[in-house]
Amino acid sequence: xxxxxxxxxxxxxxxxxxxxxxxxxxxxxxxxxxxxxxxxxxxxxxxxxxxxxxxxxxxxxxxxxxxxxxxxxxxxxxxxxxxxxxxxxxxxxxxxxxxxxxxxxxxxxxxxxxxxxxxxxxxxxxxxxxxxxxxxxxxxxxxxxxxxxxxxxxxxxxxxxxxxxxxxxxxxxxxxxxxxxxxxxxxxxxxxxxxxxxxxxxxxxxxxxxxxxxxxxxxxxxxxxxxxxxxxxxxxxxxxxxxxxxxxxxxxxxxxxxxxxxxxxxxxxxxxxxxxxxxxxxxxxxxxxxxxxxxxxxxxxxxxxxxxxxxxxxxxxxxxxxxxxxxxxxxxxxxxxxxxxxxxxxxxxxxxxxxxxxxxxxxxxxxxxxxxxxxxxxxxxxxxxxxxxxxxxxxxxxxxxxxxxxxxxxxxxxxxxxxxxxxxxxxxxxxxxxxxxxxxxxxxxxxxxxxxxxxxxxxxxxxxxxxxxxxxxxxxxxxxxxxxxxxxxxxxxxxxxxxxxxxxxxxxxxxxxxxxxxxxxxxxxxxxxxxxxxxxxxxxxxxxxxxxxxxxxxxxxxxxxxxxxxxxxxxxxxxxxxxxxxxxxxxxxxxxxxxxxxxxxxxxxxxxxxxxxxxxxxxxxxxxxxxxxxxxxxxxxxxxxxxxxxxxxxxxxxxxxxxxxxxxxxxxxxxxxxxxxxxxxxxxxxxxxxxxxxxxxxxxxxxxxxxxxxxxxxxxxxxxxxxxxxxxxxxxxxxxxxxxxxxxxxxxxxxxxxxxxxxxxxxxxxxxxxxxxxxxxxxxxxxxxxxxxxxxxxxxxxxxxxxxxxxxxxxxxxxxxxxxxxxxxxxxxxxxxxxxxxxxxxxxxx
Numbered sequence: 139x140x141x142x143x144x145x146x147x148x149x150x151x152x153x154x155x156x157x158x159x160x161x162x163x164x165x166x167x168x169x170x171x172x173x174x175x176x177x178x179x180x181x182x183x184x185x186x187x188x189x190x191x192x193x194x195x196x197x198x199x200x201x202x203x204x205x206x207x208x209x210x211x212x213x214x215x216x217x218x219x220x221x222x223x224x225x226x227x228x229x230x231x232x233x234x235x236x237x238x239x240x241x242x243x244x245x246x247x248x249x250x251x252x253x254x255x256x257x258x259x260x261x262x263x264x265x266x267x268x269x270x271x272x273x274x275x276x277x278x279x280x281x282x283x284x285x286x287x288x289x290x291x292x293x294x295x296x297x298x299x300x301x302x303x304x305x306x307x308x309x310x311x312x313x314x315x316x317x318x319x320x321x322x323x324x325x326x327x328x329x330x331x332x333x334x335x336x337x338x339x340x341x342x343x344x345x346x347x348x349x350x351x352x353x354x355x356x357x358x359x360x361x362x363x364x365x366x367x368x369x370x371x372x373x374x375x376x377x378x379x380x381x382x383x384x385x386x387x388x389x390x391x392x393x394x395x396x397x398x399x400x401x402x403x404x405x406x407x408x409x410x411x412x413x414x415x416x417x418x419x420x421x422x423x424x425x426x427x428x429x430x431x432x433x434x435x436x437x438x439x440x441x442x443x444x445x446x447x448x449x450x451x452x453x454x455x456x457x458x459x460x461x462x463x464x465x466x467x468x469x470x471x472x473x474x475x476x477x478x479x480x481x482x483x484x485x486x487x488x489x490x491x492x493x494x495x496x497x498x499x500x501x502x503x504x505x506x507x508x509x510x511x512x513x514x515x516x517x518x519x520x521x522x523x524x525x526x527x528x529x530x531x532x533x534x535x536x537x538x539x540x541x542x543x544x545x546x547x548x549x550x551x552x553x554x555x556x557x558x559x560x561x562x563x564x565x566x567x568x569x570x571x572x573x574x575x576x577x578x579x580x581x582x583x584x585x586x587x588x589x590x591x592x593x594x595x596x597x598x599x600x601x602x603x604x605x606x607x608x609x610x611x612x613x614x615x616x617x618x619x620x621x622x623x624x625x626x627x628x629x630x631x632x633x634x635x636x637x638x639x640x641x642x643x644x645x646x647x648x649x650x651x652x653x654x655x656x657x658x659x660x661x662x663x664x665x666x667x668x669x670x671x672x673x674x675x676x677x678x679x680x681x682x683x684x685x686x687x688x689x690x691x692x693x694x695x696x697x698x699x700x701x702x703x704x705x706x707x708x709x710x711x712x713x714x715x716x717x718x719x720x721x722x723x724x725x726x727x728x729x730x731x732x733x734x735x736x737x738x739x740x741x742x743x744x745x746x747x748x749x750x751x752x753x754x755x756x757x758x759x760x761x762x763x764x765x766x767x768x769x770x771x772x773x774x775x776x777x778x779x780x781x782x783x784x785x786x787x788x789x790x791x792x793x794x795x796x797x798x799x800x801x802x803x804x805x806x807x808x809x810x811x812x813x814x815x816x817x818x819x820x821x822x823x824x825x826x827x828x829x830x831x832x833x834x835x836x837x838x839x840x841x842x843x844x845x846x847x848x849x850x851x852x853x854x855x856x857x858x859x860x861x862x863x864x865x866x867x868x869x870x871x872x873x874x875x876x877x878x879x880x881x882x883x884x885x886x887x888x889x890x891x892x893x894x895x896x897x898x899x900x901x902x903x904x905x906x907x908x909x910x911x912x913x914x915x916x917x918x919x920x921x922x923x924x925x926x927x928x929x930x931x932x933x934x935x936x937x938x939x940x941x942x943x944x945x946x947x948x949x950x951x952x953x954x955x956x957x958x959x960x961x962x963x964x965x966x967x968x969x970x971x972x973x974x975x976x977x978x979x980x981x982x983x984x
Contacts, residue, residue, distance in 0.1 A: 190211075196309050204300065205296060206299075209293075209294045211294070213289065213291070215288060224278065226276070227275075228273040229242060231270045238297050240304055241253075256270045276290070280400070319443065324439075326407050334405050334442070336403055337401060349389040352387070352439070354387055357415055358410060358416075362393055362405060365400045372408065388640075409436055417927060452943055467663075467957075584978035602700050605707050608762065623722035625648075637925045639923055661716065665960075693975055709956075735874075739878050771789060787859065797852070805841065839984050842884075854872070896972065918955070920951075
């Protein structure tokens with residue numbers, strides 16, 4: 139039908155309704171003006187030809203359009219509520235007129251879709267990519283009746299005076315609705331996006347949409363959108379609504395029924411114009427701002443599968459499994475405590491009745507346990523010989539004050555607040571005495587355990603109170619921040635913010651990956667259990683001091699539990715902060731997961747050193763200040779360290795200088811000063827010990843440890859300077875762990891070299907911990923995600939759950955590492971129990 143007129147309204151009914159509300163005389167005047175002036179204008183201008191055609195599906199229309207004519211294609215099709223069919227419009231422009239494109243407008247009952255051909259899509263720096271072939275899927279409004287006929291029109295127009303040739307084809311998409319657990323394959327490109335519908339089946343509340351491809355590039359975006367018009371399916375608008383994520387080979391989004399009132403959603407796949415968002419190469423910058431760039435072939439073959447996610451039973455099973463594992467350690471600890479208590483009671487009965495005779499039979503009154511011996515903390519029995527003070531020997535008599543057991547007992551009753559560390563060890567004569575004692579060639583624990591136990595106990599308790607304060611001030615803003623992260627992810631739908639293992643991320647409430655959070659429960663529960671074990675030992679030791687037990691007073695490694703309390707607290711905080719990190723894991727908050735790892739490594743090294751050096755161990759303020767500096771460098775490395783040569787040079791220099799200063803401090807037991815005369819003294823030592831006469835080091839054991847430590851640290855510094863790893867936080871953690879393992883190995887070797895033995899319980903803990911650490915590291919290095927790469931590249935490492943369909947490899951790392959850390963703490967707690975009956979002047983310092 140051809141319609142030619144000077145003026146034509148496409149909305150006649152609406153115009154008549156509005157005219158009906160105007161006065162009749164104004165209607166006549168308006169009609170006269172429009173007719174007269176409109177016809178005059180039409181005679182002066184050009185005539186517009188509008189052609190409307192009844193069109194059919196699956197027919198290719200080969201036509202030409204100019205500025206003088208406009209073509210309308212009228213389609214109709216039957217829509218059913220039972221079956222949803224998609225409609226796809228494909229357009230090819232055969233002419234090369236890019237300055238005056240063809241405009242296609244698709245008018246539907248409840249939506250309007252418009253696009254131009256050639257389609258111009260923009261990339262970074264305003265690059266322009268033209269596409270002459272465009273295919274779009276029409277949004278399908280829901281049918282209200284069981285079956286109804288719907289009409290839609292395609293208007294084709296242009297401003298080009300020359301004829302522009304095009305091909306138009308409208309076809310039905312038979313497989314528009316995705317089926318559960320059935321793979322569907324299709325092809326998409328930047329100008330030919332695809333989307334399909336999925337309807338939740340009965341009894342399924344959560345599904346996981348998995349999209350995969352054998353091709354890394356071109357980069358693409360998968361999106362989940364509600365059933366509403368319009369559907370945002372272009373690179374420049376796909377992020378406007380719903381949930382979305384970039385992908386190369388893998389992508390997965392967990393979808394819950396409660397988020398979609400219509401019980402259905404669209405799965406949209408869009409291919410991006412450039413690959414930079416997925417870690418691909420960036421195209422050259424155009425020489426002219428308006429230059430069009432040929433994008434080439436950017437088609438991508440994609441597979442999509444929608445599968446039901448886990449149900450409530452799996453959630454409950456996972457939580458019970460997690461609780462059961464760690465509660466079993468509580469049960470095992472309780473059983474061991476009961477057995478130990480029973481064994482001690484039996485020995486006490488044997489001690490009180492050595493010949494199984496009652497006091498009436500012997501004619502003697504019951505004797506005190508200390509008449510025959512005394513019990514140590516681990517239940518062993520001492521002989522009744524008098525305990526000789528370690529410092530009363532002629533070789534080690536350097537100002538040590540002899541104290542009777544009665545005076546020691548009385549002094550324990552005094553208030554701790556009345557005694558300060560500054561009351562001792564500050565006078566000139568005492569300082570001189572320290573220089574004598576601490577520079578002996580062979581030191582015993584008695585030489586470095588001369589300060590009053592009350593002072594040291596108060597000093598080391600500060601470790602616990604400081605870390606508790608740090609934990610509160612650190613954790614509160616962290617929790618607030620990760621809640622904000624999760625809120626942003628839920629509101630914006632941008633799933634590139636967080637680096638989950640999307641193939642095994644089980645949501646619960648507002649949390650996107652509840653399983654990664656739950657698996658951190660072990661750190662908290664085992665940290666609390668370690669605190670209870672330390673508390674029990676602390677109580678037993680204090681009771682022994684109150685009753686003036688010679689073993690507790692003068693034998694064994696001095697018992698100071700403040701660092702143990704700090705270690706248990708740090709383990710609990712590691713669990714809490716690791717859970718916070720896994721709320722939304724990314725490179726900006728990875729510090730949450732590593733900060734208390736640095737704390738734990740530092741506290742373990744301090745505890746090892748404190749065992750044989752209780753008088754000269756670092757104070758809590760110094761230790762936490764150093765750890766704060768480590769965390770400060772961790773933040774700088776994450777923010778500025780990636781590929782920054784200047785930062786790595788500065789850090790490597792500071793690392794080496796800190797290693798040298800610490801080595802000097804440990805070698806001379808703190809008896810040196812860093813002042814203006816340090817260079818002169820260094821030259822003098824080199825001259826006297828190396829040039830004037832060649833003499834070996836005075837403290838060989840210490841020198842061996844420090845040389846090995848310097849080799850390790852210098853090597854790590856050189857590796858960082860050469861390789862410049864992107865994950866600076868893990869690199870810094872590796873430095874701390876390597877130094878801890880080196881010192882622990884040295885301690886064990888020197889302990890065996892000094893003819894000391896490792897008791898059965900400590901040996902079992904060492905072997906068990908070593909095995910668990912081995913398995914834990916295996917799962918850690920599986921690498922299910924990495925924020926060193928783009929989110930799309932990180933998803934290539936995603937894998938399915940491997941335990942109870944609920945936990946992945948990283949969750950198992952959490953389980954095993956928490957158990958291994960707990961075992962490591964037990965090793966530090968029990969490894970010197972064999973010395974509880976050995977006088978301190980016979981325990982060597984190393």
